[in-house]
Amino acid sequence: MGRKANPIGIRLSITNDWEDSVYFKSKDYSMYLNASYRLKTYLINCYKQYGLIRVRIRQERYFYRVVLETEDSGYFLRMIKGRVNSLNTKLKKLFWSDIKIVVKQLDNPTYHPLVIAYKLINETSDISIKANVKQIASSLVGVSIMGLKVRYSGRINGSDMAQTIWHIEGRMPLQTLAADIRYASVNIKTSYGISTFKVWVCVNVFQTQI
Template sequence: MGQKIHPTGFRLSVLKNWSSKWYANGKSFPGMLNEDIKVREYLKKKLAHASVGRVVIERPSKNARITIYSSRPGVVIGKKGEDIEVLRGALQKLMGVPVHVNIEEIRKPEIDAQLIADNIAQQLEKRIMFRRAMKRAMQNAMRLGAQGIKIMSSGRLNGIEIARTEWYREGRVPLHTLRADLDYGVSEAKTTYGVIGIKVWVFKGEVIGRGEQAGAGTAAPQVLPPAGEPETRRPPRRPAGRADARSDGKAGEKKGPRKSDNSSEESATKPAKKPVKPGVNDAAAS
């Protein structure tokens, strides 16, 4: 049975980039990775109402730079920057190094996979029908420029006793194409019946590199001989003799000697033979 790989991990170093950008030796790597996990969990709880789509953590020399991508940056910053200062102090205490916080705005939250998944999860927690929430999110994404979207929900949908999975798709969602710009998001809805998982794939189009664009209308490169060696070329091939064979006659048919042009003139100058009467020959024979 085929399993689906994580679309972001599958496209790392091709289209996507890492969400944690730092280097560490073998001893300090586990501790720094654990700090990143704690920071992401803290920001997810602290900024649950701010529509945070992605968090990028960088670690320059003995510092930390955290970039928060949100569709509501004003909620994160607060009045006169008060909330972001409190957030910076909490992160600095959590990581133990000076922290710089940057806020980036998400222009189109309707086609961001993580924000779509979080929005559907919030609606399910408010007892909204899951089909209505999924179809509404798909319509908004396709209206704002997405070329394809797929949404899958798993769990006790509508409170049924047996858990099941339902998914809807609209447009193209190429999971195997590396140059496809595919966004992926996961969220959980904690309802009274249990946890419902939501997965979202958003296809935003294919990214064509410079080499493919330049080589689309050009011919194949010519291979030249090494320096110092004469250029040897094969003699051109003779064209196929099918046309000549058709004009002269059928293929394989023997041709006789050609008659000279004078033969027609001779036949014209020779007098025609007189027809022999049948009665004279019969009398002579008798």
């Protein structure tokens, strides 16, 4: 099969940017990675049910800005209104430096790969996964996006061996570096073991003139 390149990493500085923007000396970088992992894991596990999609960290001059990207910022703020003080206290324990929290709504959450993955996880059973993927693809491909690819792997329907279900619709030019392709991978725990959803979304293919 050969080695595969991550569709996000290979397009850094072309169509994608770094998830975090921080600067550390080499001896302190491992400490930052550990703290940021604990911070992001805590936030995602606690507030994913309220529409939290992704957490980004930006380094400012005297503090770190933690950006919470959500599907609906108004709904998210209403749900955590009574937990702001406890949230700030908890985050200061997880992250050693001063931080400021900013809630940001995604520009187009409908076709964000993480939103699609969570939607499939919440609304899809092993039996109806193909039908739900086709329904989502038919509503987005050709209207909002150019292509969608979904890969679901695991012990589907409790089978003895792991299986993989693929669905591709529209254009998905993974070899074109100028293509705006967004990717997400989510692991879920089922009664039969861990299953994985991988979603590729082709938003646009930029035409370059030679």
